[in-house]
Amino acid sequence: MSNNQFKRGELYSVINGVASTAVARRLQKNFRNAGLEITIEQWSILYHLWKEDGLSQQELCTRTFRDKASITRLIDNIEKLGLVERIASKDDRRVNLVYLTDAAKPLQEATYNLANQTMNEALQGISKEEIEIVKSVFQRVYENSK
Amino acid sequence: MSNNQFKRGELYSVINGVASTAVARRLQKNFRNAGLEITIEQWSILYHLWKEDGLSQQELCTRTFRDKASITRLIDNIEKLGLVERIASKDDRRVNLVYLTDAAKPLQEATYNLANQTMNEALQGISKEEIEIVKSVFQRVYENSK
DNA sequence: TTATATTAGTTGCATAACTAACTATATGTC
DNA sequence: GACATATAGTTAGTTATGCAACTAATATAA
Structure with missing residues (x-):
């Protein structure tokens, strides 16, 4: 068993969906704070x-x-x-x-506005190129794993 | 409401955790197939x-x-x-x-081996540089959203 | 055209997530 | 020392997830 191999990319954090759940939780809170009960x-x-x-x-x-x-x-x-x-x-x-x-x-409009705002906050300091790479990696990881 | 803004980076897919859940499901299946009931x-x-x-x-x-x-x-x-x-x-x-x-x-050893194998499959065709970028973006998205 | 296989959706069962309210122990302040 | 506050963990209630077994409708093949 090679810990070194396992740590390549720390995909462990992908498995836990750290970033995605953080954004999702934030958006959920924003919904609730705005009185949107979904x-x-x-x-x-x-x-x-x-x-x-x-x-x-x-x-x-x-x-x-x-x-x-x-x-x-x-x-x-x-x-x-x-x-x-x-x-x-x-x-x-x-x-x-x-x-x-x-x-x-x-x-629709209320949640779109909140989603926009939440995502813009989440994406602060992240370039369009980086986002493109993340999307591309996600797509390939998904295809590789299904 | 600006759909264009909203689609920047299709962060919607991040929120749904598409890639991470695909890997997690795959690993879960591999655990089950190997008789590991966790x-x-x-x-x-x-x-x-x-x-x-x-x-x-x-x-x-x-x-x-x-x-x-x-x-x-x-x-x-x-x-x-x-x-x-x-x-x-x-x-x-x-x-x-x-x-x-x-x-x-x-x-420990059995699951590490399965995790390694699952991740290597998930990461096929993805470079170390891309993984580094994903990790970095995840970290910043997490910090921005907590 | 009848038998078989496939597809869309539902239900039962188990695990897991979050919030909020709660108990018990520790800490800090007067 | 006494009272307020903070921290670690548990419990109740609701929502969501996945798998497997099921029903009903459609498509395929003999």
């Missing part, structure tokens, strides 16, 4: 629906890197909040399409 | 204890970026598996020191 996980679903409404649950699995069961329950909870509704697809009766309700619309 | 969260605690045995729960909070409650239950579960034990500190009776049991020792 979790970042719920927000990550809304985020995709704001970009394209009426996605299937399966499509949300793919786009948010979660399994079917996680999406089922996340949608359950967001539906309870009255922010989305499931509508059965007419083309394929196995499929639920998830649509935003009117109640979700006002959340 | 979670990566449990392993992250053992990892720190293998480096330095007898840490306090508070110290484990700091080193693994978790809160007190999470550590309490993680230690509960690892203790149930018989891999660690809590021993009250003689210096400060509020403090629990967490010690590895003999049963935890054999796990």
Whole structure:
């Protein structure tokens, strides 16, 4: 066993998702402080629906890197909040399409502003080139690991 | 609201921890396939204890970026598996020191090997310079966000 | 066209995360 | 020494995650 090899890149910190959870926690706090009673996980679903409404649950699995069961329950909870509704697809009766309700619309601008602000703070002192490298590394790590 | 600003760096993917969860899931699978019945969260605690045995729960909070409650239950579960034990500190009776049991020792080499292998696979095609940049960015994002 | 396999979604079970409220011990100040 | 404050850890309550087993609908193949 080679500790030296293991420490190459200290990927241990990647596994723990240190940076990502720190940003996520900060954003969650900012939501709460602003009186927005949603979790970042719920927000990550809304985020995709704001970009394209009426996605299937399966499509949300793919786009948010979660399994079917996680999406089922996340949608359950967001539906309870009255922010989305499931509508059965007419083309394929196995499929639920998830649509935003009117109640979700006002959340969009407020959360986008908070997300922008949170991310700008998180990214202070970090160049666009560095961000590009991180994105590129993430993509390759993801492809290598799935 | 500026979508353009928001997309700078697609930090959204950082928030979702795409890469880190992919590696973590892969490592978890490799543990299971090897008959090692521990979670990566449990392993992250053992990892720190293998480096330095007898840490306090508070110290484990700091080193693994978790809160007190999470550590309490993680230690509960690892203790149930018989891999660690809590021993009250003689210096400060509020403090629990967490010690590895003999049963935890054999796990070290097996899991280190799997972690090495998993990380090497995850890091294929990624240079040391890129890893250094990711580490550096992570550190700054963490500092900016805590 | 019937049998088989695949796909979308749900549910049960276990682990883990965070917040907030709580107990017990230590520390600091008057 | 007594009272206030800070620190270490536990517990309760809620949300989220993953796997595995399940149902229902669709697609494929004999």
